[in-house]
Amino acid sequence: MSKTPKLIQSIERAVALLEIIAHQGGAARLKDLAVISGLGKTTAHNILQTLEQLGYVHRRLGDMNYYLGGRILNLSRIVGNDYVFRDKMRPVLERIARESGATVYFAVPSGDKAAYVDIVDLKDPLFAASRLHDREKLEGSSVGLVFLAFVPGLGKRVLATRANALSKNILLEIENVRIKGYALDLESYRPGINAVAIPWRESSGEVRSSIALSGPAAELPRQRLIQLAWMMMKHVASANLEGSRSVFGKTI
Structure with a gap:
């Protein structure tokens, strides 16, 4: 016994x-x-x-x-609904990719890192497939800034454990993301690559994921990234509105 x-x-x-x-x-x-x-x-x-x-x-x-908290919800996400989540957002990602001409990423928090659930690269689909489910550090990336700014507890935890890895102006950067609603990466994460990311909120208002796009810095200067951020927000708002009109697949 x-x-x-x-x-x-x-x-x-x-x-x-x-x-x-x-x-x-x-x-x-x-x-x-x-x-x-x-x-x-x-x-x-x-x-x-x-x-x-x-x-x-x-x-x-x-x-x-x-x-x-987000960390326990991430555990349930990992074992259950990544594919459902991805399929729901895929049309939005494709619209953003077509309009921007850039590579578009859909990321979720994974522990204290970011994981890519879906990537749309209309010019190089093989590259997108090779990066799926990659987990990357939050420091320096636009996606990371979004999660540090909007995912409850994550920013505090990373600042407490990895403060030396973050920039000296990180608190100001996080506050700017909260105010503006988007995060910029001007060659901070990878030399020659610029990016912008926005939060995606569930119906509860909680930020559970981020949509980002990136490309060569010469093609995506700061002002262009800001314009694309507003375009991304427009598509996300439109998708959320469409979702709110539907219950169990039926228009109401």
Whole structure:
């Protein structure tokens, strides 16, 4: 007869809190979490602070609820719906690629890196296929700046653990991305290559992915990238509007 393994209490408690948040519809207050779990408020709060620092829960400004964080949602994404996600966004990526003439990327957070779920390169499809599911660091890229600016907890975690790898003006750059709604990469990630990225939001308003385009710096100077950012936003807004008019594939 196999011996019952010894359980680590702190892990049991952390998992219980995550499950309670999920069962409460993805959001729950500290008071309710403590009552349902049977933990003291101080204990529950300390565990939640640790989970928040690690990116498994997060809180929104002015909101008392704890929400499931991007890091735990990424785990479910990795095992389940990458292809569904990709298929949903493919028409948007193709429209952006045709209008810009650039290579277009659809990226999602993967741990503390970015993973490419889809790439559209109308001139070189083989290049696009070779880069699929590549995971790259966030530092220096336009996609990385979008995730640092908009994915709850990720920016704080990367700044705390990899601050030396980031530019001296990173906090200002992140704030500019939040204000403008797009991020520029002017040969920061790869010499001779410029890029621009925008966030893509789910219906809840949470940023779960980023759309970017890149190409030779000579063909995509700063002003051109800014114009393309607005074009990308227009296509994303149009796609979101079309999606909101449809329920289970039927127009409403």
